[in-house]
Amino acid sequence: MVRTTPATLLGTDLPLVAAPMAGGPTTLDLLAATTDAGAFAFLAGGYQTPDALADQIRHAQHRARPFGVNLFVPSTTPAPDPAALAAYAREITPDAGAHDVDLDAVLASLPATDDDAWAAKIDLLRRDPVPVVSFTFGPPPAADVAALRAAGSVVLVTVTTPQEAAAAAGLGADGLVVQGPRAGGHSGTWDPARTAAEARTAGVVAAVAARTGLPIIAAGGVDGPDAVATLLQAGAQAVAVGTLLLRTDEAGTSRTHRDALADPRYPTTAVTRAFTGRPARALVNGFLTRHDAHAPVAYPQVHHLTRELRRRAAAAGDAERLHLWAGTGYRAAATGPAADVVGSLAARL
Numbered sequence: 001m002v003r004t005t006p007a008t009l010l011g012t013d014l015p016l017v018a019a020p021m022a023g024g025p026t027t028l029d030l031l032a033a034t035t036d037a038g039a040f041a042f043l044a045g046g047y048q049t050p051d052a053l054a055d056q057i058r059h060a061q062h063r064a065r066p067f068g069v070n071l072f073v074p075s076t077t078p079a080p081d082p083a084a085l086a087a088y089a090r091e092i093t094p095d096a097g098a099h100d101v102d103l104d105a106v107l108a109s110l111p112a113t114d115d116d117a118w119a120a121k122i123d124l125l126r127r128d129p130v131p132v133v134s135f136t137f138g139p140p141p142a143a144d145v146a147a148l149r150a151a152g153s154v155v156l157v158t159v160t161t162p163q164e165a166a167a168a169a170g171l172g173a174d175g176l177v178v179q180g181p182r183a184g185g186h187s188g189t190w191d192p193a194r195t196a197a198e199a200r201t202a203g204v205v206a207a208v209a210a211r212t213g214l215p216i217i218a219a220g221g222v223d224g225p226d227a228v229a230t231l232l233q234a235g236a237q238a239v240a241v242g243t244l245l246l247r248t249d250e251a252g253t254s255r256t257h258r259d260a261l262a263d264p265r266y267p268t269t270a271v272t273r274a275f276t277g278r279p280a281r282a283l284v285n286g287f288l289t290r291h292d293a294h295a296p297v298a299y300p301q302v303h304h305l306t307r308e309l310r311r312r313a314a315a316a317g318d319a320e321r322l323h324l325w326a327g328t329g330y331r332a333a334a335t336g337p338a339a340d341v342v343g344s345l346a347a348r349l
């Protein structure tokens with residue numbers, strides 16, 4: 001198989017990608033709308049049960065266009081100090097209390113380990129291969145990369161630095177998702193203790209392109225067709241967008257999150273570990289402001305600690321206590337059909 005150009009790597013005409021967005025925003029309807037419009041699209045395998053993911057894959061396979069599946073690589077960092085987690089639980093107790101969440105009970109029932117059902121999801125993708133598999137949050141084991149490639153999938157690894165890119169090449173990846181620090185949602189950094197310095201995604205792409213010859217999908221901070229052109233010029237073969245799709249008709253984004261993205265009360269974004277224990281870019285709200293400085297480096301433990309609180313905040317329309325994932329281009333996130341977003345990004349190609 002030739003694996004050099006975007007057309008052969010992703011199988012689409014447009015060098016545009018609907019990024020995976022776990023936790024609700026990625027839906028089968030969003031996948032269908034963006035692929036029908038000529039982009040490539042990912043299902044978000046993170047947080048899903050293997051059965052639910054298998055079901056989504058079955059539905060996606062009924063569509064003619066190729067698609068990918070994205071998985072979270074489990075953390076290999078040592079379990080966090082229980083005292084640090086307990087201290088953070090005390091820190092956020094007033095916020096939990098606002099939604100009647102008993103954090104002591106949550107803390108007592110935190111899963112001892114959580115690898116997001118890694119082995120079952122890899123098994124599923126080996127048995128029932130999809131055109132593309134992408135990984136984020138760290139290096140996948142080389143044996144899993146080899147097994148998925150042997151099954152016929154193109155394997156992409158998300159990287160945030162030239163060093164990670166070189167390591168991903170060494171693992172046998174077919175290509176890279178190069179995510180700049182302006183991206184919305186979780187950073188794919190392999191080191192969750194590190195907070196990336198502000199940088200243009202094009203700069204990260206150029207630095208990675210200088211280090212490896214692998215095809216690059218660039219992601220992070222895209223706010224329109226000019227940003228797409230800049231990233232292609234910097235050396236990317238395709239450009240992924242997440243935030244620009246969050247308010248579209250087909251996305252599964254909560255009403256609270258959608259509204260906040262257009263709310264003048266939220267004039268800026270920041271990278272924080274406050275919601276999940278892993279760096280992620282979000283609109284700056286009350287929860288982030290109060291707790292950012294105190295959050296331990298502890299994913300997925302902090303994710304589990306705050307999850308019920310965030311679920312209730314979303315349901316109650318409380319944007320001040322919700323993880324409002326957003327890249328720096330969020331002001332350009334439009335309502336309406338996702339196909340219009342793809343069309344407008346393709347306008348200058």
Ligand SMILES: Cc1cc2nc3c(=O)[nH]c(=O)nc-3n(C[C@H](O)[C@H](O)[C@H](O)COP(=O)(O)O)c2cc1C
Binds near residue numbers: 045327328
């Ligand atoms: C709500 C949301 C959820 C995300 N979930 C995932 C995910 O499950 N897997 C992943 O690799 N990246 C995830 N990301 C990051 C995107 O894949 C992509 O890197 C990012 O959206 C690009 O930056 P942009 O949001 O500025 O377009 C998420 C981003 C957002 C906004």
